[in-house]
Amino acid sequence: MRQILLFTAALFLGTTTIHAQRSDGFERDYQKVKRTLEDWDPVRGAWLADAMPAVIDQTSVPVRTFPENVTPLDLMSLVPTDTRNEILEVAEDNRGTGRDDAFWTQFNNLVQTSACSQLEATSINRRPVTRARTYGDPHLVTYDGERIAFQAVGEFVLTKADDSRFEVQTRQRAVQDDFSVNTAVAMNINGDRVCLYAEDFPDMNTGMPLRVNGQAVQVTGGHYFLPNGGVIRRSAGNYIFDWPTGESVDARAGTTTGISFYNVSVNIMPCGAANLSGVLGNADGDARNDFANNGFSAGFGSNRGRDLSAFGIRNLADQHRVTQSTSLFDYGFGQSTFFFTDRTYPRVVRDINDLDQVRRDRATRRCNESGIRGNDLNACIYDNAFLNITPIPEPPVCPPTVTADELEPIRTPVVNDNPEPPIVPIGTVGSPRVPGGNGNTPGTGDVKPGTTKPTEGVNTPGGAVPRTPGNNTSGGTAPAKDVSKEEPKKRTRVWGWGTPSSSSSSEEEESTPTRSTPTRTEPTRTTPTRTTPTHTTPTRTTPTRSTPTRTTPTRSTPRTTPTRSTPTRSTPRTPSRGGRGG
Incomplete structure (x- = not known):
C-alpha cells in the first residue's frame, strides 16, 4: 500500500512538472x-x-x-473507437492555440497512429x-520494395525519422574479402x-549483448521497460524493440564462418507522419526514387545485382555513413x-551468377x-x-501482446516494472564511447575509465538527454531514483523494482539503520578527545628534549649529578645559575 501511495504522489508531481x-x-x-480515459478504465x-505527455516530451513515463507489458501507443490502440474519437475531438479543438499547438499536433498524430494499427492486417504481417x-x-529491402546487395563495411544510418524519436544504425563487419554482415545494431x-x-x-560483458543508455542490461522475464516508454522483448537470442510511437525492430541472430x-x-x-531517410529509403511508395537522388540508374538483366553492389560501395555507403557525433x-x-x-x-563484387551450377542447385x-x-x-x-x-x-x-477483448477490468493499481536486478553495475561496464573524439581515440571529454558514456544531446536528437535505465533524472512523470546507498536487493525506488511485497520488506530493512543512527552521534566521541588532552599543558613545552640539550656539554659529569635528581619543581632558571656557579 505504501508503495502505491508513493507512486501516486510521484505521478502527481511528475504530471504537474510536465503540464507546468x-x-x-x-x-x-x-x-x-x-x-x-479514466471513464474507459480508471487504472x-x-x-x-x-504517459502520453511524457512520450511527447521524451521524458520518463x-x-x-x-x-x-505494452507501450503507451499499444494501450491507446486498445481504447474503444468512440472513446478515441472523443479524445481526437479535444485535440482538434486545441490545435492552433499558440503555445500548446505543438503538443496537440503531436498528440493528435499519436492517437491517429494508434487507430492506424487496428486496420486490417496483410497475409504475412x-x-x-x-x-x-x-x-x-x-541484402537490403527498402520500404518501397527496392532490393540491393550492400556488402559495405562500417557503421551506417539504416533508417531515420526527422522527429528525433526514431533512428536505427547498423555496424557491418567484413567476412573474408568479399562479404560483410550486421554485427551490431544501435x-x-x-x-x-x-x-x-x-x-x-564495447566492454568485457560479452555474455550480455544489450546496452541501454551505455549500461549492460539483462532482460529477465521476457521483457524490459525503457524509461521513455519503449519495450524490449526477448526470446532466446532474438529481440524485438517497440517504440512508444509505433515503430518496431526485429533482430534475429545468425552465424557464418x-x-x-x-x-x-x-x-x-x-x-506515420515522419519523413524518413537512410539506406532503407524514404517510404514514399515509389521504389524508383529510393536511390535516384544519388545519381544512380539501375542496371537490367543479369548485371542488375552487380551494378547495385558497385553503386552501394561508391555512393550509397559514403552518403549514409555514421559520424562520430551522430553515432x-x-x-x-x-x-x-x-x-x-x-x-x-x-x-x-560478386552476385549469384558467379556460382557454378552444382553449388547453385x-x-x-x-x-x-x-x-x-x-x-x-x-x-x-x-x-x-x-x-x-x-x-x-x-x-x-x-x-x-494483448487484444482489447483480453483486457480484464482492474480497480486497484498493481505495480508492473522491470524485475530486479536487470542492470549490471556501472563499474563492470568497460570502456565507454566518448562522442567528439579524434577518430582513433575515445575522445577528450570528461569521461573516465569505468564510467558510462556522457549524456550528450548528439546521440539523442532534439536535445533529449540519455539516462541510466532505472534512474530517472529527466524530470518526467516519475521521480528520480536514488540508489547510491542501496544494495541491489534492497532497492525501493518510487516507481517500482520487483513486487510490492519484496519492496515493503526491503523498506523495513533499510529503516533500521536510520533508527540506530542517533546512537552513533549521542556519545559525542569527539568532545572528550578535544578537551581532555589539554594540548596547552606544559608537558609539550617542557619535554625531555630540552634536558639533554643542556646536559650534553657536561658529558664528563657523573650521572648522579643533582640535575637528574632535580624534579620538575625547580624552575628552568636553577640549572642556568648552577652553570654560572661552576
Missing part, C-alpha cells in the same frame, strides 16, 4: 482527455493520460500499474505495417539509446566509428526446403552458397 511547461489553460483542456486510463530489412550478407528509441551487439562488444550477426527488420506504421554506438578505448570503417570493401534445394520463395530466393541462394548461412524465412510481424 505549457500554457495556463493546458491543464484545464487536458483534463478532458484524462476524464475520458489503465489514468496511466495512459500521464510513469511506472505501469496494470499487468500488460499480423499488423498493418510497412517493412524494410537488412539480412544475410547484407537505436534511438524516443530518446533512449539502445544497442545490441553480436560481435565487437564463426561470426555472429543479426538479421534486422524495421516496421513502421503506414500512416549511437558504444565504443571501447581506442575505438571510434572510424575504427570499424573500411572503404575498400567489398574488394571483389544445392543452395536452391536448401532454400526451398526452408520455405523460402519469391523475391527472397536469390538472396538465400547467394548467402547459403557463398557463406553457408542457414536459410531463414522472413519473420512475421509479431501480433500485439
Whole structure:
C-alpha cells in the first residue's frame, strides 16, 4: 500500500512538472482527455493520460500499474473507437492555440497512429505495417520494395525519422574479402539509446549483448521497460524493440564462418507522419526514387545485382555513413566509428551468377526446403552458397501482446516494472564511447575509465538527454531514483523494482539503520578527545628534549649529578645559575 501511495504522489508531481511547461489553460483542456480515459478504465486510463505527455516530451513515463507489458501507443490502440474519437475531438479543438499547438499536433498524430494499427492486417504481417530489412550478407529491402546487395563495411544510418524519436544504425563487419554482415545494431528509441551487439562488444560483458543508455542490461522475464516508454522483448537470442510511437525492430541472430550477426527488420506504421531517410529509403511508395537522388540508374538483366553492389560501395555507403557525433554506438578505448570503417570493401563484387551450377542447385534445394520463395530466393541462394548461412524465412510481424477483448477490468493499481536486478553495475561496464573524439581515440571529454558514456544531446536528437535505465533524472512523470546507498536487493525506488511485497520488506530493512543512527552521534566521541588532552599543558613545552640539550656539554659529569635528581619543581632558571656557579 505504501508503495502505491508513493507512486501516486510521484505521478502527481511528475504530471504537474510536465503540464507546468505549457500554457495556463493546458491543464484545464487536458483534463478532458484524462476524464475520458479514466471513464474507459480508471487504472489503465489514468496511466495512459500521464504517459502520453511524457512520450511527447521524451521524458520518463510513469511506472505501469496494470499487468500488460505494452507501450503507451499499444494501450491507446486498445481504447474503444468512440472513446478515441472523443479524445481526437479535444485535440482538434486545441490545435492552433499558440503555445500548446505543438503538443496537440503531436498528440493528435499519436492517437491517429494508434487507430492506424487496428486496420486490417496483410497475409504475412499480423499488423498493418510497412517493412524494410537488412539480412544475410547484407541484402537490403527498402520500404518501397527496392532490393540491393550492400556488402559495405562500417557503421551506417539504416533508417531515420526527422522527429528525433526514431533512428536505427547498423555496424557491418567484413567476412573474408568479399562479404560483410550486421554485427551490431544501435537505436534511438524516443530518446533512449539502445544497442545490441553480436560481435565487437564495447566492454568485457560479452555474455550480455544489450546496452541501454551505455549500461549492460539483462532482460529477465521476457521483457524490459525503457524509461521513455519503449519495450524490449526477448526470446532466446532474438529481440524485438517497440517504440512508444509505433515503430518496431526485429533482430534475429545468425552465424557464418564463426561470426555472429543479426538479421534486422524495421516496421513502421503506414500512416506515420515522419519523413524518413537512410539506406532503407524514404517510404514514399515509389521504389524508383529510393536511390535516384544519388545519381544512380539501375542496371537490367543479369548485371542488375552487380551494378547495385558497385553503386552501394561508391555512393550509397559514403552518403549514409555514421559520424562520430551522430553515432549511437558504444565504443571501447581506442575505438571510434572510424575504427570499424573500411572503404575498400567489398574488394571483389560478386552476385549469384558467379556460382557454378552444382553449388547453385544445392543452395536452391536448401532454400526451398526452408520455405523460402519469391523475391527472397536469390538472396538465400547467394548467402547459403557463398557463406553457408542457414536459410531463414522472413519473420512475421509479431501480433500485439494483448487484444482489447483480453483486457480484464482492474480497480486497484498493481505495480508492473522491470524485475530486479536487470542492470549490471556501472563499474563492470568497460570502456565507454566518448562522442567528439579524434577518430582513433575515445575522445577528450570528461569521461573516465569505468564510467558510462556522457549524456550528450548528439546521440539523442532534439536535445533529449540519455539516462541510466532505472534512474530517472529527466524530470518526467516519475521521480528520480536514488540508489547510491542501496544494495541491489534492497532497492525501493518510487516507481517500482520487483513486487510490492519484496519492496515493503526491503523498506523495513533499510529503516533500521536510520533508527540506530542517533546512537552513533549521542556519545559525542569527539568532545572528550578535544578537551581532555589539554594540548596547552606544559608537558609539550617542557619535554625531555630540552634536558639533554643542556646536559650534553657536561658529558664528563657523573650521572648522579643533582640535575637528574632535580624534579620538575625547580624552575628552568636553577640549572642556568648552577652553570654560572661552576
